[in-house]
Amino acid sequence: MANNEESRGLKSLLDWFANRRKSGSTILERQEREIADGLWHKCSNCGVLTYTKDLRANQMVCVECGHHNRVDSDERIRQLIDANSWRAMDEQLRPTDPLQFRDRKAYSDRLREMQDKLDLVDAVKTGLGQIDGLPIALGVMDFRFMGGSMGSVVGEKLTRLIEQATQRRYPVVIVCTSGGARMQEGMLSLMQMAKISGALQRHREERLLYIPVLTNPTTGGVTASFAMLGDIILAEPKATIGFAGRRVIEQTLREKLPEDFQSAEDLLKHGFVDDIVPRTQLKKTLAQLIALHQPPAPTTTHNMVVWETRSLSSTVAE
Ligand SMILES: [Zn+2]
Numbered sequence: 001m002a003n004n005e006e007s008r009g010l011k012s013l014l015d016w017f018a019n020r021r022k023s024g025s026t027i028l029e030r031q032e033r034e035i036a037d038g039l040w041h042k043c044s045n046c047g048v049l050t051y052t053k054d055l056r057a058n059q060m061v062c063v064e065c066g067h068h069n070r071v072d073s074d075e076r077i078r079q080l081i082d083a084n085s086w087r088a089m090d091e092q093l094r095p096t097d098p099l100q101f102r103d104r105k106a107y108s109d110r111l112r113e114m115q116d117k118l119d120l121v122d123a124v125k126t127g128l129g130q131i132d133g134l135p136i137a138l139g140v141m142d143f144r145f146m147g148g149s150m151g152s153v154v155g156e157k158l159t160r161l162i163e164q165a166t167q168r169r170y171p172v173v174i175v176c177t178s179g180g181a182r183m184q185e186g187m188l189s190l191m192q193m194a195k196i197s198g199a200l201q202r203h204r205e206e207r208l209l210y211i212p213v214l215t216n217p218t219t220g221g222v223t224a225s226f227a228m229l230g231d232i233i234l235a236e237p238k239a240t241i242g243f244a245g246r247r248v249i250e251q252t253l254r255e256k257l258p259e260d261f262q263s264a265e266d267l268l269k270h271g272f273v274d275d276i277v278p279r280t281q282l283k284k285t286l287a288q289l290i291a292l293h294q295p296p297a298p299t300t301t302h303n304m305v306v307w308e309t310r311s312l313s314s315t316v317a318e
Contacts, residue, residue, distance in 0.1 A: 043067055059279045068236050068279055073125040073142040076175055080283050081129035088127040090160055095122050095153045099186055107184040120145050122153035126161040132287035137165035139174040147179035150221055155192025162199035171209040171290050176227045180220015193225035200229050209293040211286065214241050232289060235264035235273045
């Protein structure tokens, strides 16, 4: 009798554990499903789960550890530009494949796939808008499109943006994120470094303000040109900023590099960056800097010239 009761007790205990395990796994499955559905977001730094809605409200910065998750160009424009003030520029510029480049895949196929998947034509969005009521010319790179690589379209759009800003006497802000020059366009992508730098020089001669914002990661030809030419250079916390990759440098030097090498914090320490601004403070900081640097009177009359759309390069199609 006692044995029977004991075995019944044991059985119900085992059932209880089995049920618990079962319901536990359902919760886990549900969580995984919700993460997959995009309802939840798991922080890649601290592992804490946050409602995507809450994360978005905090500009994609983890509320637990402050990790700055990557944001796409549309989201970034929403974060920085006053509502209803954005006027996109040169949306018709599309990349071509002048070298008929092919690696594992044809460059033209790669472009088409990206364009279909992301609803982007290339790796940058440019336009005019207002930031706390002040006019600016803004360029935002998008890492999702071929690693934010700089080809002819990125170069041409940024150049036109800067030229437009020079004529209107607007400050320029470029939110950078890039793996570097786009190798599928060879020399044509490297040319863009000089072209954008030239446009920035003319903007600078008019004593106008340019602020690059370096976000994770900013590397290669972008670092070697417009990302480092700012009057004031801002960076997001913990962003990787460099020219060549860490592994390449370690192999060349044959020594181990320090943990914080190529971090925004290390660059600030060495004077390459002027300030590190958390994303939640970025709009306010930019607006303050722009208000403090209101442009002086023009030195020439060329801001009177009507700006006209023109193609500076035969490597992009309109
Ligand atoms: Zn976190």
